[in-house]
Amino acid sequence: MTQRDHVSWASILTAYNLAKLPNKTVSIFHYMFTIDRLQPDHFVYATLLKACASLCALRLGKQVHARFVLSPFVDDDVVKSSLVDMYAKCGLPSIARSVFDSILVKTSVSWTAMLSGYARSGLKDEAMELFSTAPARNLYSWTALISGLVQSGYCIDGCYMFIEMRREGVDISDPLVLSSVVGACSNLAVLGFGRQTHGLVIGSGYESCLFISNALVDMYAKCSDILAARNIFYRMLHRDVVSWTSMIVGAAQHGRAEEALDLYDQMVLAGVKPNEVTFIGLIYACSHAGLVSKGRKLFKAMIxxxxxxxxxxxxxxxxxxxxxxxHLDEAEDLIKTMPHDPDEPSWAALLSSCKHHGNSEMGLRIADRLLNLNLHEPSTYYVLK
Structure with a gap:
């Protein structure tokens, strides 16, 4: 283009955000000043803040905030809503609340962003209080609250709020809240409620949604219903790394080492690249099945x-x-040479192996190391006994 105006820039920056390429949004932004000599308007500010929120780029977000305060658009409530979202996602709910309180006309977007910020930060009481004062409760505000509670570990509260949402007759036109509730059932290992939610997923027509199916596979695997997990997995039309990894980890946790390894082979043949969690599940399976050489090969292949x-x-x-x-000597060499400082679970795992194989000399050395740490897990004291 021989000439670019604010609309041109807002369009391309928005396009990058929609394509989930926030790095591109940030990287080309400075050309707006250096090449086209344009100052951002309120649309550009909002778009750039959305990219900062996606990247959790707090430093850049604060710089944009400072420019916005000095701009002619300082009173724009849409940009302020974007600031609330950015600070909330960057883990600064107190700053988000300050900006939220300065918004003259609060839309559902700003209410939802602030709710999500409180809930995701583990500030349950603040989130519940804000939710109770919201002028309108739609699906997105309920989803922000429930998803945030589940993410911050308040899974029981998230499930209760979902039940309350259903009592109020809120139409589930977006499946995100269902995946959060299935995730809560997974974390709590409550199979009954998980099955009821699965029924709701089917009734709402969202069973073909990839992230919902992935959540269901993980939930059934963690609730020890590996057959149900397998049925959902093999009915899926498309499987990504999360789908395969959920099944591999589920099989490993239930002592099905051969099944986990076979799933890995199928995954590689399907052209899906494994991630670190995949290998944790595979090596866990090898560990509990005594497949040392296979575990070594997998560890080497991963690197x-x-x-x-x-x-x-x-x-x-x-x-x-x-x-x-x-292989205690090899294990001790590994814990001494690995590029991470060993923590409590690392030393406890080695000490447990020393006890199991009757190597008291090495066990005393490892116990001394453990006692120098600030121990948190009760199981560690049992191993030290």
Whole structure:
């Protein structure tokens, strides 16, 4: 284009956001000043803040906020709603509330953003109080509250609020709230309520939705109904890495090591790239089935073939595999040389293996290491006994 105006810039920035490419939104923004000599208007401010919220780019978000305060659009309530959303998603609900209180005409968007910010930050009382004063409760405000409560660990409260939402007759025209409730059932391992929610999913016509099906597979697997999880999984028309990983981890947790490994082979053949959680499930399966050589191969493939840098949790899982199978010296070498500082679960896993295989000399060394930490898990004291 030989000439670009504010509409041109707002359009391309919005397009990048809709395409889930917020990095692109941020990276091209400065050309608006340097090339076209344009200052952002209220549409551009709102679009850029949405990108900052998606990236949790707090520093950039604050810079945009400062520019907005000095701009002619300082009283624009749409931009203020975007600021509320950005600060809430960046974990600063108190600043979000300050901006929220400055909005003259609060829309459902600003109410929903503030509710979500409180709930996701674990501020349950503040979220419930704000929700009770909301002028209107629509599906999106209910979803913000329920999803936020579940994400911050208040799964029981999330389920109760969902029941209350159903009593009020709110039409479920968007499936996101259902996936949150299924996730709560998964975390609580409440199979009965999970099945009722599954029935509601079917009745609402959302069973073919990928993220709903993934949540159901995970829920049934965690609730020990691996057959139901398998039935849903094989009925899915499309499966992504979350689908495969949920089944692999579910099979591993139920002692079905061969099934987990077979699912991994099918996953690779289907062209789906595994992630770190996939390998945690696979190595866990190998650990409990005593498949040491297979576990070593998977650990090597993860690093060399898929370029995944193992986290401390994955190292601990691999450590447990070596320890359970009696390779205590190799396990001790690993815990000393891994690029992470060993934590309580790492040392406890190795100490448990020492006790199991009767290596008291190494066990005393590991126990000394554990006692130097600030212990939190009751099971660790049992292992130290």
């Amino acid at each position: 060399e073939d898929y370029r995944i840098t193992p986290s401390l949790q994955l190292f601990t899982c691999f450590l447990d595999l070596l320890g359970r199978s009696g």
